[in-house]
Amino acid sequence: MFSYRFTWLALLGLLLSVAAERVPGGQLTLAPVLALTVPLWLALAGLLAVGWGVRRRRIALLPLAALVLAWPQVQRGLPLHWAGLQAQLGAPGPLADGARASQPRSLRLLSANVRIFNVYAHLRRADPAAPAKAIAWLAASPADVLCLQEFYQEPAGVRSADGDLFRVGEKLGAGSGRQVFVSKSLTNPMGAQFGLAIFSRLPIVGRGEIAFGRLSQNHAMWVDVAGPGPGDTVRIFNAHLQSMSLDEDDLVAAGSTKAGLRRKGRGLLSRFARGAAARAWQADTLVAHIARSPYPVLLAGDCNDLPYSYSYDRLAGSLQNAWATVGFGPGNTYHGRLPPLLRIDQQFAGPQWRVLACRVHTEIPYSDHFPVEALYQLK
DSSP: OOOHHHHHHHHHHHHHHHHHTTSOTTTOTTHHHHHTTHHHHHHHHHHHHHHHHHTTOGGGHHHHHHHHHTHHHHHHHSOBOHHHHHHHTTOOOTTSTTOOOOSTTEEEEEEEEOGGGGOSGGGSSSOTTHHHHHHHHHHHOOOSEEEEEEEEEOOTTOOOTTTTTTOHHHHHTGGGTOEEEEEEEEEOTTOOEEEEEEEESSOEEEEEEEESSSOSSSEEEEEEEEOSSTTOEEEEEEEEOOOOOOOHHHHHHHHHOHHHHHHHHHHHHHHHHHHHHHHHHHHHHHHHHHHTOSSOEEEEEEOOSOSSSHHHHHHHHHSEEHHHHHOBSOOOOBOSSSOSOOOOEEEEEOTTEEEEEEEEOTTOOSSSBOOEEEEEEEO
């Protein structure tokens, strides 16, 4: 392993994988897959630096220099901020349970993919009370703004076997002291609504939708809110990018045996490539809208992509990622059977903001995504 040739090949692999993050999936099919290998090359560079260092060889300086130059890449996927570690260890902080923000011109934002509040029986089989628990938790949240993806509600007048359980607009809106904007992608024959939603305790003074082609579950919305300080107006985007389209059972099968990999691997790769291509132009569209905002911007949503991807790279180009700025560890937001290293739900802030804290609510298990909460302050 510790040969000069292998070291140079490892550094070349790191360079190519980082470069692949800048390539839209639609231009080069394998670019999104190569970008996902960045953590592996970073880890290998670390091992080579240590191995050559123990042998007291000058070549140890090469992988060490590569790690220093690629440190922003490390921070993308594995930030190591002291404040984030303290928060995970239970130290009192601005996002601790029961805490209330006291900083001037601050805004507390909670985002969550709520998986249509488990409206279907098979989604709440494990916990029949999950819909009521999730709605109650969101209603009680101290966050100033809620950004929800895969939103579902049954407005007044809809006849439902669940009674008023899914009158979510009322419960999270006026019932919790918030204004509401629902961006509907579908209304079923019963009158129930699916889409995205923003609930705000700050007055909503403007609103809009961003369709990625045909308006579907994968789209974005925005609101302008008056605040957080006197005379301030900020724009908050809520987005749901294209799904990875990867069945969890297929992934488990492909990763378990060689036969499973042969049977499922090609289909998984094809679906992943198509999803990456869609997310690439969706991210480009979103970045163009963000650039035209006349106000400081916050962006929250289910990006369905890892920090080592073109879509993340595009969004992080002009914005700061909340978890990467103040978090500690991988910040997993995926709640499922795959390894807990998938941060696919993100919050970003424009340069006019300070990120004071960020938290992933792993104690809230009512969806296949954990909620993400962050506290921001206008400079």
